[in-house]
Amino acid sequence: MPFLLLPRRRAFLGTALSALALPFLARPAAAQGEGAPLPILATTAMLGDLAGRIGGPRIRLEVLMGEGVDPHLYRPSREDMARLPRASLVLAHGLGLEGRMAPALARPLPVATLSEEVPPANLLPAEAGQDPHLWMDLSLWSLVAARIATRLKALDPAGAPLFEANLSDLQEELRSLDAWAIRTIPTIPEPRRVLVTAHGAFAYFARRYGIEALSLQGTHPEAEPSPRRIREMADMLAARGIGTVFLESSLPDRPLRAVIEAAAARGHRVVIGGELYTDAMGGSGTYEGSYPGMMDHNLATITRALGGEAPERGFAGRLARVS
Ligand SMILES: [Zn+2]
Known part of the structure; x- marks a missing residue:
């Protein structure tokens, strides 16, 4: 039986909420125009969720792979290929997770390969290379959240106070869940x-x-x-x-x-x-x-x-x- 590839759901997690409620500092948000949310594209929803939490209304988020989609086997459609260059930043895992997207991500695009930014001492080996499933450890995914915040701040310095506050809230939530997991599995x-x-x-x-x-x-x-x-x-x-x-x-x-x-x-x-x-x-x-x-x-x-x-x-x- 072939692996099932369920229909893709394109989740627009973060929408262009009004930026008017946010105090804007001197710098324009991006080349998209004064105050326009940054277009960010995440390969998986695990990355997209972090970006949406941190970026809030200052980003316009799209996620390529929705519910039930296997990233190991995901092949970008022609439509996906057209969407990639429209993003100010593409958030990808790397370590071979999006194996069939590799040619698309190798194009000259602003891609952040986030699992590869985690200190290598944290990584585990796989059959070939390193294991990409970092998000299964809440403490490692919290490091990835911090890398996303750094990338967003570089693109939108005026958003830095919001990104830092959101990152701090998110990391606190992940810390509590991680501490609970450490107590719970041994039961x-x-x-x-x-x-x-x-x-x-x-x-x-x-x-x-x-x-x-x-x-x-x-x-x-x-x-x-x-x-x-x-x-x-x-x-x-x-x-x-x-x-x-x-x-x-x-x-x-x-x-x-x-x-x-x-x-x-x-x-x-x-x-x-x-x-x-x-x-x-x-x-x-x-x-x-x-x-x-x-x-x-x-x-x-x-x-x-x-x-x-x-x-x-x-x-x-x-x-x-x-x-
Ligand atoms: Zn997997």
């Missing part, structure tokens, strides 16, 4: 502290929050897993007595369901612990469609499904559908 009984997913998105999460991460596919899923890989995974789950796996919103369910069937054929019962937001966030306009919300959802879903203690509606009490 899972030690033998069950194993997170099994479809692809290798959780290495940073595992390192930060103290859980073992295993996956059917590697860090950069390109093709469907082989029947042999499915059998190996089922054997491993049976041998280790692991009884819970998690689906991912941006990947098809079928390969993990095949693992569950293969394990059942060996007499080992495996259940689905829930669906996690890994490489895409939830629906636009929902709490799960924000970066803190996607992480809160993941933390509460994982902790509760594996027998730990987390509130039904998550850290912030805003989750819709954690069972």
Whole structure:
């Protein structure tokens, strides 16, 4: 089965709210004209959410990849290619996450490749190069937020006080959630502290929050897993007595369901612990469609499904559908 590419939703997260309410200093905002919001384009919603929080009404934000879209496989349309040069700044992850966008991003554009601006000592290796899934560690994504604020200040110095205040609020929110995650994952009984997913998105999460991460596919899923890989995974789950796996919103369910069937054929019962937001966030306009919300959802879903203690509606009490 080919990987499903769901229809793209183009989320205009930050809109051109009136800039009149903001005190303008001497400098024009950008080449777009006096007081016009800066056009910023983010490849994924995880980056776009940070930019929207920091830039507020001083940016006009567009996000290429919406709910359910897998960035590893995303190919820009002709329309996307035309939108890229209209942005004052393109926010991208790098580290190979947007693999099929590489030719588009290699054009002479103002691109900030933000994961590559994080100090290299923080990065983990992948099958090839380094693992791009930094946002799974709230403390690392907070560093990326600071880099975005620096970029916005360079483009719009008059906005600096607003960007700094917004960054400070955002980082405080991320710090509280991170501190909660550090306390919460260890409430899972030690033998069950194993997170099994479809692809290798959780290495940073595992390192930060103290859980073992295993996956059917590697860090950069390109093709469907082989029947042999499915059998190996089922054997491993049976041998280790692991009884819970998690689906991912941006990947098809079928390969993990095949693992569950293969394990059942060996007499080992495996259940689905829930669906996690890994490489895409939830629906636009929902709490799960924000970066803190996607992480809160993941933390509460994982902790509760594996027998730990987390509130039904998550850290912030805003989750819709954690069972
Ligand atoms: Zn991924």
